[in-house]
Amino acid sequence: xxxxxxxxxxxxxxxxxxxxxxxxxxxxxxxxxxxxxxxxxxxxxxxxxxxxxxxxxxxxxxxxxxxxxxxxxxxxxxxxxxxxxxxxxxxxxxxxxxxxxxxxxxxxxxxxxxxxxxxxxxxxxxxxxxxxxxxxxxxxxxxxxxxxxxxxxxxxxxxxxxxxxxxxxxxxxxxxxxxxxxxxxxxxxxxxxxxxxxxxxxxxxxxxxxxxxxxxxxxxxxxxxxxxxxxxxxxxxxxxxxxxxxxxxxxxxxxxxxxxxxxxxxxxxxxxxxxxxxxxxxxxxxxxxxxxxxxxxxxxxxxxxxxxxxxxxxxxxxxxxxxxxxxxxxxxxxxxxxxxxxxxxxxxxxxxxxxxxxxxxxxxxxxxxxxxxxxxxxxxxxxxxxxxxxxxxxxxxxxxxxxxxxxxxxxxxxxxxxxxxxxxxxxxxxxxxxxxxxxxxxxxxxxxxxxxxxxxxxxxxxxxxxxxxxxxxxxxxxxxxxxxxxxxxxxxxxxxxxxxxxxxxxxxxxxxxxxxxxxxxxxxxxxxxxxxxxxxxxxxxxxxxxxxxxxxxxxxxxxxxxxxxxxxxxxxxxxx
Numbered sequence: 414x415x416x417x418x419x420x421x422x423x424x425x426x427x428x429x430x431x432x433x434x435x436x437x438x439x440x441x442x443x444x445x446x447x448x449x450x451x452x453x454x455x456x457x458x459x460x461x462x463x464x465x466x467x468x469x470x471x472x473x474x475x476x477x478x479x480x481x482x483x484x485x486x487x488x489x490x491x492x493x494x495x496x497x498x499x500x501x502x503x504x505x506x507x508x509x510x511x512x513x514x515x516x517x518x519x520x521x522x523x524x525x526x527x528x529x530x531x532x533x534x535x536x537x538x539x540x541x542x543x544x545x546x547x548x549x550x551x552x553x554x555x556x557x558x559x560x561x562x563x564x565x566x567x568x569x570x571x572x573x574x575x576x577x578x579x580x581x582x583x584x585x586x587x588x589x590x591x592x593x594x595x596x597x598x599x600x601x602x603x604x605x606x607x608x609x610x611x612x613x614x615x616x617x618x619x620x621x622x623x624x625x626x627x628x629x630x631x632x633x634x635x636x637x638x639x640x641x642x643x644x645x646x647x648x649x650x651x652x653x654x655x656x657x658x659x660x661x662x663x664x665x666x667x668x669x670x671x672x673x674x675x676x677x678x679x680x681x682x683x684x685x686x687x688x689x690x691x692x693x694x695x696x697x698x699x700x701x702x703x704x705x706x707x708x709x710x711x712x713x714x715x716x717x718x719x720x721x722x723x724x725x726x727x728x729x730x731x732x733x734x735x736x737x738x739x740x741x742x743x744x745x746x747x748x749x750x751x752x753x754x755x756x757x758x759x760x761x762x763x764x765x766x767x768x769x770x771x772x773x774x775x776x777x778x779x780x781x782x783x784x785x786x787x788x789x790x791x792x793x794x795x796x797x798x799x800x801x802x803x804x805x806x807x808x809x810x811x812x813x814x815x816x817x818x819x820x821x822x823x824x825x826x827x828x829x830x831x832x833x834x835x836x837x838x839x840x841x842x843x844x845x846x847x848x849x850x851x852x853x854x855x856x857x858x859x860x861x862x863x864x865x866x867x868x869x870x871x872x873x874x875x876x877x878x879x880x881x882x883x884x885x886x887x888x889x890x891x892x893x894x895x896x897x898x899x900x901x902x903x904x905x906x907x908x909x910x911x912x913x914x915x916x917x918x919x920x921x922x923x924x925x926x927x928x929x930x931x932x933x934x935x936x937x938x939x940x941x942x943x944x945x946x947x948x949x950x951x952x953x954x955x956x957x958x959x960x961x962x963x964x965x966x967x968x969x970x971x972x973x974x975x976x977x978x979x980x981x982x983x984x985x986x987x988x989x
Contacts, residue, residue: 778811
């Protein structure tokens with residue numbers, strides 16, 4: 414038999430009492446339970462979402478764009494779809510890294526048996542010891558330049574066409590600023606690449622359009638080309654007489670444009686270890702430094718580099734006879750000379766002993782000239798020596814008709830330390846004598862004053878005459894001798910410290926405008942934020958041992974007033 418229960422309920426505002434037991438109000442029980450259920454439901458949904466997200470991430474190899482350094486397949490996902498996103502994200506991707514992400518499907522970048530790679534970029538301006546005049550043998554693949562611009566174009570129709578054709582477009586901008594003890598316009602000269610003291614300037618903005626021949630393979634003939642327009646203050650150091658040269662030689666413009674490289678190449682790998690034929694205008698060989706900012710340890714340049722040959726125009730053949738030996742030979746139109754000036758003449762208003770005819774050569778240095786070079790690299794790649802004679806002809810006084818004989822040597826001590834050494838002699842013959850007085854029509858200064866020499870039309874930066882040391886001679890041979898060393902310490906994969914020291918002797922003053930010996934020493938720090946952005950502060954001390962050579966400007970008629978210059982300089986190179 415079941416017993417009956419009796420519930421006695423009394424109620425109040427806040428509680429109910431059932432059989433003497435106080436219980437929460439029914440409404441409150443319902444509300445609390447509802448909240449609990451909602452929380453449990455939300456937690457369940459969250460866990461499910463997390464699980465689904467985890468499953469989605471497991472299915473997606475590039476969650477949130479991925480990391481191309483860990484998974485190269487994520488590169489396009491990381492960069493994005495539109496041009497500007499890809500361009501900006503490529504800088505973001507490489508920031509703090511010393512190299513771009515490695516493509517696991519890329520073919521080998523060098524021949525297996527080739528000498529070892531001596532250096533890396535960053536922090537150095539090169540991976541192979543420089544020798545010039547050819548695309549580097551055995552280590553060059555097409556479309557191998559790391560470029561944010563090319564990455565941004567990568568998913569466009571134009572970019573796909575360029576990739577298929579192995580054509581790349583890239584470059585950099587290079588602003589700088591300097592503080593100097595010199596004060597007059599142009600007063601930093603003969604120190605170079607910072608012509609005006611105490612200023613901020615655009616050193617150079619450069620665009621490369623190029624196709625690199627494949628020099629790693631040995632089964633087919635390949636070809637390449639490069640066009641390299643430049644704009645900025647540095648044009649004054651690349652100008653060739655006859656190619657937009659009125660900017661420098663008549664107007665002395667602070668900024669200008671030039672095309673220091675415009676050449677084609679044919680690579681024939683079946684000839685020994687490879688034969689490269691280059692034709693057009695190109696950077697002269699050999700040299701540690703080059704006109705293009707990223708090709709140098711420091712923002713400034715040595716005087717050794719400032720006053721030597723810059724470019725040649727003609728045909729050069731480079732032969733890799735073995736993996737260690739490279740031979741080079743060229744037929745060119747002189748140095749900083751254009752082929753259309755070869756054989757060109759102008760009227761001679763004042764026939765004289767130096768130029769006796771009614772006409773005279775427009776540029777006596779624009780004549781067929783030869784270049785010969787030989788280069789040896791050890792199997793380890795730790796040592797390299799190159800010997801060169803460049804732009805050799807009769808050596809007549811010309812715009813920049815320098816007869817260059819010299820060489821370079823590189824040695825790597827270990828992964829942190831290496832040295833680069835260069836020394837050469839150059840000369841020109843029959844240079845008018847600065848000391849020969851302008852007292853008769855037969856004297857050097859009277860000839861120049863009367864316009865009886867080829868460069869009378871140049872109102873600025875014409876070739877200097879020579880202090881021949883003897884007032885009686887009308888002309889003489891002008892010589893220039895140099896010795897240069899760079900000592901480099903790799904502090905980290907993104908940092909290098911470069912120390913430079915040099916001695917030069919301008920025997921007759923033809924190169925710098927002052928007959929004196931010089932010493933120069935400087936130290937620079939190169940920090941790479943990424944493979945695309947590098948920062949290069951430095952300070953250098955220049956000393957003329959025998960005469961005032963600084964803080965003047967011959968174009969403005971301001972004489973030199975100092976024997977020294979101290980120049981603090983910094984630039985930043987932003988590649989694109």
